[in-house]
Amino acid sequence: MKTIILNQPEQFQLISREFNDELSENEVLLKIHRIGICGTDYHAYRGKQPFFSYPRVLGHELGAEIVALGKNVDSTQLKIGDKVSVEPYLNCGKCQACSNGKTNCCENIRVMGVHIDGGMTEYVKIPANKVHPSEILGYEDLALVETLAIGAHAVQRAGLSSNDIVMVIGAGPIGLSVIQFAKLHKAKIAVMDFNAQRLEFAQQLFQTDVSIQAKADYSTDDLRKDLNGVLPTVIFDATGNPQSMMKAFSYCAFGGKLIYVGLFQGDVTFFDPDFHKRELTLMGSRNAMASDFKMIIENMEKGNIDTKAWLTHTADFEDLPLVFNTWLDPQSQVIKAMLSIS
Known part of the structure; x- marks a missing residue:
């Protein structure tokens, strides 16, 4: 499986690694199609990202496709082939914050691409309640939902x-x-x-x-x-x-x-x-809530939010180690960069 790993500050590497696609009963398997690049990724690359350790697979702004469902996933809500945005904040569901509905600041939170490996790879497994489908939006729009959710x-x-x-x-x-x-x-x-x-x-x-x-x-x-x-x-x-x-x-x-x-x-x-x-x-203000993702997708589907102007730079997945430094240059005038992976 193709994966880009940040071994240490300023050192990306394209690797191939084994992947176990066996799902737990409440997980889905996703094929990653688009990966947004955000400030977290830039800070991690520079060695200035809090809550972070190396090596790490970055990537938490994801537009993906469901390719398999765990046996207990409700197939009336999610199905193979669905295009989804990923809510990358994996909360424990047991701490005081989670009990009070503050899942975005769970005491034991694991954010993809920060605390655990993220989506700069071909496939990921994730709990089914952390994906948000759309029958209308494409992968690029879905990869932008997480950025919008922060705001x-x-x-x-x-x-x-x-x-x-x-x-x-x-x-x-x-x-x-x-x-x-x-x-x-x-x-x-x-x-x-x-x-x-x-x-x-x-x-x-x-x-x-x-x-x-x-x-x-x-x-x-x-x-x-x-x-x-x-x-x-x-x-x-x-x-x-x-x-x-x-x-x-x-x-x-x-x-x-x-x-x-x-x-x-x-x-x-x-x-x-x-x-x-x-x-x-x-x-x-930290992360976002599932309700934010749902609200944003609904508004994007209705045309109330237009993201076309946001996407200023794109690259193929394999080219990231070559182009990432150019996106750090203020002269490049990057607003939002995105990777495509087939």
Whole structure:
């Protein structure tokens, strides 16, 4: 079975390995057709991904085909030949978080491509409740669902209303997915990024209200000017950059919310008197829920979410070790890259 493994930072290898296709009673066997590349993969390649060890098979944004069912899988819900998106967060179902319905932050969670091997391979076995079928969408769309789900879950955490002034910091794929679902709440949306091309892309794709090109000395007063005298009531930081994440505290309106969608390996610090004076709310947003996947697929099928512009770079599976470095170059202007495997 063809597999790409990341042996250590900056060292991909295409290998062939044995695969046991025997299924447990509640598993399905998937043939992988499309693999989205995300920030987690880039961080792992650079050696900067939390919760990670080497060697590891990456890949958790997957468009796949069901090729076999375990004996207890409900064949009225899933069938051989179904095209599916994969929910790559394998939760234990027994811990306190799972008991409270917080499967996305299970105490014993195993995320494909992070804690366990992922989908950069020809076939994977996975619990049947972790696949979400569509009779309409193709493999590329299905591989994008997980990226969208990260943003959908963060927006759900924030509890947006049409009265909110939202600022999304970081206009990469995760930031764009946040914008996608914040737009559904009809909030005013500002986007901040160092990259002018990404700001332009976000404005063209979503008609965002304000574009802010970040710079080191950009201040709260500058932000007030750009937002006509006010500050954001809700800020989503999707950068995974410690300087950005800590500076975001100063951008929040009094009574505002700051949601960390990106993460980094390190400590976050803030000035407590200012945090209390403003009565800020700080939230983390991790992974997504099965309900997010179902909602996104339904909206994509209805045409409410258009992902065509997202996919900017593609490659054949076997070529990944050769092209991955080029996608890290800012000059390549990657929004979303994807692998095809036949």
